[in-house]
Amino acid sequence: MIEAAQFVEAARERGFDWYAGVPCSYLTPFINYVLQDDTLNYVSAANEGDAVALIAGVELGAGFGKNGKRRGIAMMQNSGLGNAVSPLTSLTWTFRLPQLLIVTWRGQPGVHDEPQHALMGPVTPRMLETMDIPWELFPTEADQIGPALDRATAYMDGTGRPYALVMQKGSVAPYELKKTGLSGVRSPAQPAIVERFAGERVSRHDALQKIIANTPKDSTVVLASTGFCGRELYAIDDRENQLYLVGSMGCVTPMALGLALSRPDLRVVALDGDGAALMRMGVFATLGAYGPSNLIHVLLDNGAHESTGGQATVSRGVDFASIASACGYALALDGDDIGVIDRLFEAQNVDGVRFARLSIKTGTPGDLPRPKITPEDVRARLQQHIGGR
Structure with missing residues (x-):
């Protein structure tokens, strides 16, 4: 098990400062950590496909900052891969707009889970492979984080295509959410008059x-x-x-x-x-x-x-x-x-x-x-x- 800070800070060193996604309980520590750091960007998407398309837009305009190339991460439960198939196969692939995917592995074979994950769990690796998205298990030890991110960024830079880390249950220690609301969200005084x-x-x-x-x-x-x-x-x-x-x-x-x-x-x-x-x-x-x-x-x-x-x-x-x-x-x-x-x-x-x-x-x-x-x-x-x- 790793701490959220260990992964997020290692990712930041490699240019990852944009996150978008739909929550999953496995992702809770990450989302909580990112939300409470105003130097990172998190967008709560309506669905997983929107998150992939949004990060593709970040990549389209990516510049080079203090730590090099700015990169983005789309996060989702594996059930959300269905919502993301279209942009993963006809947007990121077609235009060569790479991004890192963190996909949780609900319903992993041999791990008890809810009935709605009974089919998606076993087929998650095959879905990624069918879309020609290379994947590996999300790191669960601190010394695995850097090498995993380096493999991902090397592939992304070399091909212009996404790379996935598949997160098992219990990979990341809990991180308490101390901040309410979402950073970057506007609060209009009243609806615009049409x-x-x-x-x-x-x-x-x-x-x-x-x-x-x-x-x-x-x-x-x-x-x-x-x-x-x-x-x-x-x-x-x-x-x-x-x-x-x-x-x-x-x-x-x-x-x-x-x-x-x-x-x-x-x-x-x-x-x-x-x-x-x-x-x-x-x-x-x-x-x-x-x-x-x-x-x-x-x-x-x-x-x-x-x-x-x-x-x-x-x-x-x-x-x-x-x-x-x-x-x-x-x-x-x-x-x-x-x-x-x-x-x-x-x-x-x-x-x-x-x-x-x-x-x-x-x-x-x-x-x-x-x-x-x-x-x-x-x-x-x-x-x-x-x-x-």
């Missing part, structure tokens, strides 16, 4: 052109959701400050949050779609709680899964702006008029994340190209572009 803009709906093309006009390359990063949103943005103007998700539906917002929190020198814009937003609505609460003023969330809502044939979503019955307001966003806009975009970017003295839902027409150019630049090259280009800031 501003609504009536007018004529425009095409996605027109909306994206307006967004490009408001996102100068030297100070802004634009992350576009998977599907036609990213493809059309690429077709209009393939700029080095843009990244196009090619999978991980719904993960653009937690990824943008990780980037915005770790890089306050940048304005970060998340371009979302109605289908993607519906898939991971829990992240609205996370963005409202932690979202900094350099983060902008734009939802282009055409009421359809257009890139898969135009099947309708249920977005027409959802008031996304009111949800954003209730979740703590500092500015919440809604409308059919493209002027909502200008209002979003021109708003002054906004203390927190700002949101706009713009209702747009369906329809996409018939000759819409797929990006010819690979996801790895898009990521490398963006990191080079923002690295010197």
